[in-house]
Amino acid sequence: MAIGLKIEKILFLGDSKDSSISFNKPVHIVHGASNTGKSLLVEAIDYMLGAKELKQVEPESQNYNEIAMQIYLNSEPFTVFRKWPSLNFEVYHGLVDSKEGALFFNYFKHGKPTKDVNNITDFYLEEHKNTDILSNLYGEKSSLTIRLLSRVVLSSEEKIIQSNSPIIAGDTNENSKNKYVFKYLLTGKDDSHIETVVRKKEFKSENKGKVETLNDVVGKLKLNLTFPDETFECLTSRANKLDVSIDGLLEHIDFSREELSEIVESKKKVSLELINITDRVNSIKVNLVNFNTLKKLYLSDIERLKSQEESAFLLKVGHHGECDFCGNSSKRICQDLSNVKLLADASNAEIKKIQSKYIQLEKTTDVLEQQLVSFNLSVSELKARLKFLDDEVERRSPDLKSEDKMLTAMRKERSLIKFDLELQNHIRLFTKGLQEIQLTPVPKQYNSKDLYPESGAIDSFCQIYRDILLSIKFPGDNKVTFDYNDFDVVIDEKPRKLNGKGVRAILHSVFKIALLKHCRKHGLYHPGLVILDSPLVTYRDPLKSKHGKLKKDEAQLAETKVSYHFLNYLNENRHMGQFIIIENIDVPEPLRNVISVDTFYGENASLDERKGLL
Incomplete structure (x- = not known):
């Protein structure tokens, strides 16, 4: 089993009722009608990966008060329990359905750790939790967290169709961090070597404090001068003359003593x-x-x-x-x-x-x-x-x-002069420092280009992206380039964001899969898990779907068999990690035997059919 994360089972626990889904194969599709809890499943996984809260779904969620997720973390089995709602996590050894009789591992929490309880990131990313990730163009850094990685792992239905980059589809305040997480995964190099740039306000405040300190030091040094009215050059001349006189007197004294x-x-x-x-x-x-x-x-x-x-x-x-x-x-x-x-x-x-x-x-x-x-x-x-x-x-x-x-008197005078010369030298240096502070321009933040991923890594990513498009028989020449301004791909000279929702969704999904394949190919860290909610929304029923009528490029794509080739590609590359796909469309019949499927039939479910998640 690859290093990373694999979800074995997720359970919704209540006092009188339980519900669960097992992910038996590397590629698992949760298929079914709308309003059956498919999106709730994605949100529940995100909740177990450290999201602050999980919204209740009335009235179904009233029967459940806790969620458990059985996982393999770097090939070792654990079960994570979390009350619904709660900020705390309980982790047990092994794959268990109940805490009773299970071997307790540790407590973890959402948010800032306490003295004895770590953040949930410390559990999921024990070997990578001290990885420095840039937060902005000032070179300020934060640590890699499971919440930042969840943007790579998980794509909700809402995010998968958005026009912004798949990698910055998280919170607006964290878009910069998301870019640099992408860069870290793409290159395997963190940002610890990048120096932090002082912000303008802090720079001016620091300079003001430095100027006040230096002025105070210079003032105190001047008070200690024995010859405050003599210049450095004059004192140097006196010191040189005294040296000559002392040397002559010493020679005469030596002769007299002899x-x-x-x-x-x-x-x-x-x-x-x-x-x-x-x-x-x-x-x-x-x-x-x-x-x-x-x-x-x-x-x-x-x-x-x-x-x-x-x-x-x-x-x-x-x-x-x-x-x-x-x-x-x-x-x-x-x-x-x-x-x-x-x-x-x-x-x-x-x-x-x-x-x-x-x-x-x-x-x-x-x-x-x-x-x-x-x-x-x-x-x-x-x-x-x-x-x-x-x-x-x-x-x-x-x-x-x-x-x-x-001789004693001359030496004392020379000592006082040299002491003054040393003080004056310090005064000169501090005065020079004052001038340099006043002449130093306000530091500028880094240029975005300075912090881009290495071109070789981007080229490799784009080539893998193109290979996937070719493999799923996506229409066009499939020439892939990278737009650093949007941090997104351009397909055949058309930015991904300019496509319709369905095309954006499939291209978003390919982005996430290409990143996983790039990391596996180059031996770089990746959680090894990709969860996609509605990647094949192009194949929706325009009359029944909430996303409405198909645009021209969506209609053209819908006429192809990209959906089949996409799912088939995931199956053929199941060795790379785990793929959980949430979809409304029917799974092509040839794939039903090789891909595990959970179907939610909704209100029309028969007695032996599953109505929904809960």
Whole structure:
């Protein structure tokens, strides 16, 4: 089963009485006399497709309070229930005759959806409900709805004979939308890419608001200017001069800092050298003090040793080891004298050693004293150098601080100037915007030609239309062109609207069928359902029909077998979708076995014949 909509059965439900029609075959004809409810059937289907209301038909409709329509939607079975009258729909899974025991699917409604209940379009067009369709030449858009598609699906008896286009035969307020629905079906492309054009009143209102806003912004920007009396060019010149001055000052400061850095580095080196030499001086002074103390010890030792040597000499003088009384030598005395001699010799030897050390210490002391003199001289020189460097740092620092302060002031001035330049640049841009707003012309709506369907799609549609005319053996050469002004076909250079009612009806019907075939051929979306009320009105009885006497072109068509070929064509193309035809004429006998027919016999119905819809 093709993607789209197929009606399986429609039921009129009442408390004590039900009535229904089943559509068993792809082509179904509801045939019968006038005033038997054939048009009510079309209106009831439209009601179940979301029409706001369905007029009561007295007294027959008094027995019914609800309508149900069994359908296949994209091959899935559903049954739609709607009270008569009501704005609400109840949808159940499957093909059911009653809600009792049925599996509920969802509620839907006519008009604006609520938080929890969607519009009926969301049920029928779930995959296409967000399709953007143009509403007018301003590029304003609305969504594709089942109500807009119903103009494609369904043609009432009143609309099928009208002179205006089959595709804009709906409400006058929606004629533009109907054109663009036709374009969408013909091309498969929606209108989401088309930009909306602002209307004149809204454009002027928006511009007025923009001008007021921009003027307010410009005024506030001017209040923030530091130099309000200076021009952009003057400030630019000042900024450039400041840039040059700042660059020069930065270069001088960098040079001064580099020199000062060298002085500070020299000061560090001198200070370190002074510290090292001072430490050396102090070390020498300590050593000299220690050496002088050692020299005194050496001298004291020499004096002691000399005294000791002199004492030994005195003891030995006049003694030769002999006793003064006996003249004999005593061993002990000899030994003592010998020891005294040894002591004297030892003292002399020690004195010589100490004197040698003393002489060496004297030499060392002289060297240290000479070094001390030299180091003291160096300390004086380093202190003088250090003072000079301190004075240089002290002298240069104020100049560097002054230059740094000057640099800060210049940078601040430049920053203020650049801030003003930025503000003035914004003021210029906004002022330019104000001028552009005032110079911008009121936008014009699109030209109709800009929004026409693509020529290739129109050519394909016209060719299919011609093929159908040839297939149903419509009189003439059947050359088909498209009139964009009327959004309708021209047959053999004669606009469709200039034909009689019956010819207009058959050509209206071919229009709807050609659109379905075009969509099927090119794999484009179409609901797959065409309902035509009185497409063969040409074959009416001019004495009994309310449409009156046949015009010349109708009479000529009535003499042909177009009615048979038309119905036969629908049967041969039943694979394209579902066709429901409402007619007063008799169905040709050869087609009664291949096309399902419901006949309403009206007041003359016998007991086994159906009187009417209800």
